[in-house]
Amino acid sequence: MKGICILGATGSIGVSTLDVVARHPDLYKVVALTANGNVDGLFEQCLVHHPEYAVMADASKADALRAKIAASSVADIKVLAGAEALQQVATLENVDSIMAAIVGAAGLIPTLAAAKAGKTILLANKEALVMSGQIFLQAVRDAGAQLLPIDSEHNAIFQCMPAAYTTGTVAKAVRRILLTASGGPFRQTPLADLDHVTPEQAVAHPKWDMGRKISVDSATMMNKGLELIEACLLFNVEPDDVQVVIHPQSIIHSMVDYVDGSVLAQMGNPDMRTPIAYAMAWPERFDSGVAPLDIFKVGHMDFEQPDLQRFPCLKLAYLAIKAGGIMPTVLNAANEIAVQAFLDEEIRFTDIAKIIEQTMSQFSPESADSLELVLTADQQARNVAHSLITALPA
Ligand SMILES: NC(=O)C1=CN([C@@H]2O[C@H](COP(=O)(O)OP(=O)(O)OC[C@H]3O[C@@H](n4cnc5c(N)ncnc54)[C@H](OP(=O)(O)O)[C@@H]3O)[C@@H](O)[C@H]2O)C=CC1
Ligand SMILES: CC(=O)[C@@H](O)[C@H](O)COP(=O)(O)O
Numbered sequence: 001m002k003g004i005c006i007l008g009a010t011g012s013i014g015v016s017t018l019d020v021v022a023r024h025p026d027l028y029k030v031v032a033l034t035a036n037g038n039v040d041g042l043f044e045q046c047l048v049h050h051p052e053y054a055v056m057a058d059a060s061k062a063d064a065l066r067a068k069i070a071a072s073s074v075a076d077i078k079v080l081a082g083a084e085a086l087q088q089v090a091t092l093e094n095v096d097s098i099m100a101a102i103v104g105a106a107g108l109i110p111t112l113a114a115a116k117a118g119k120t121i122l123l124a125n126k127e128a129l130v131m132s133g134q135i136f137l138q139a140v141r142d143a144g145a146q147l148l149p150i151d152s153e154h155n156a157i158f159q160c161m162p163a164a165y166t167t168g169t170v171a172k173a174v175r176r177i178l179l180t181a182s183g184g185p186f187r188q189t190p191l192a193d194l195d196h197v198t199p200e201q202a203v204a205h206p207k208w209d210m211g212r213k214i215s216v217d218s219a220t221m222m223n224k225g226l227e228l229i230e231a232c233l234l235f236n237v238e239p240d241d242v243q244v245v246i247h248p249q250s251i252i253h254s255m256v257d258y259v260d261g262s263v264l265a266q267m268g269n270p271d272m273r274t275p276i277a278y279a280m281a282w283p284e285r286f287d288s289g290v291a292p293l294d295i296f297k298v299g300h301m302d303f304e305q306p307d308l309q310r311f312p313c314l315k316l317a318y319l320a321i322k323a324g325g326i327m328p329t330v331l332n333a334a335n336e337i338a339v340q341a342f343l344d345e346e347i348r349f350t351d352i353a354k355i356i357e358q359t360m361s362q363f364s365p366e367s368a369d370s371l372e373l374v375l376t377a378d379q380q381a382r383n384v385a386h387s388l389i390t391a392l393p394a
């Protein structure tokens, strides 16, 4: 029996993880669940999954959860509050695996704490890896932690080269990685209309049901930019070894092109329970609840080159990873600020890339080889992005 802590339990990945966990009560026990401010959502999950701990990262919400728990059938659950409590539950002795499913930079510190404690990290929170890069990977290596990718593309790549991933012999056998992308909701929208698209249109992903931030990232294709950086880090390849391929059906979740001419693809219905179940059962497999792929219904599959004029964020991500140092941290921070401003209707969709580009132009690729340097760059980039947004004409 493995103990699992789900950071970000109330989100899209958290809910899918609990669905998979519930199918395997003989293999997994929920030790801790965390949310930011969603008291009702976390309380409902506590009633069903009865963890030992429930954490409200927004400490001001903890008393509301405490009151509900105290008056319920699960009154023995310990309710903790604040960001430090995330680290506490991610490193508990009876936690074997953590699902890192907090959105954005807020997930870095608890996920890093779990890595340093030698836990198995089921990594959905790509921003944590992108912003901290080698620091995170070194922490995993130093502690003998196990890092398993949840992001559907990286999980697919892992499935197509598991031995190489675990032995570090990737570079010799692999010609390139084909990183698939849906193209998002604006793949065919006339370019002139992109200035006026709304947050609701942007979060209406054609294939995946996800949180709002990652959905906007898919619409700008910054999601693929972050995933490019994630792939370079996880699989120890260069940016030019990763080809982004738009595949609107989202049935192939990525491919690996080997030097002998073999191209291995992982396919399946677009449902995150598949990569979650793969990582949770690894190196075995178990049921995820996902319906079998009806290949006849799929019928055909299309592949396109990404248009960097339509998707400038993808170009910015290539520039950031090639520049190295703090630039991926700066890219990620500026993107988080710009996406939130777009969701809050403070800026236009097309301003997102402009804010990121202008923020990046104010930084040079200085060293990112300590957590302190990373966190400083992250904060400075957020400040710059904020001031650029404030300076935009109304
Ligand atoms: N959704 C998907 O299919 C995929 C997601 N990912 C990645 O997984 C991560 C989660 O995505 P997704 O589930 O869609 O996101 P959601 O927005 O649906 O969920 C985010 C979760 O994080 C919690 N959270 C938000 N802010 C904070 C904070 N400051 N401190 C602590 N907890 C916080 C939320 O709590 P609350 O509910 O209380 O606000 C919620 O539980 C992202 O990094 C995303 O890129 C990767 C691949 C696919
Ligand atoms: C499900 C998943 O892994 C997402 O990251 C997905 O890739 C988003 O779709 P896009 O390909 O449109 O970014």
Ligand SMILES: [Mn+2]
Pocket: 151, 152, 153, 227
């Ligand atoms: Mn993905």
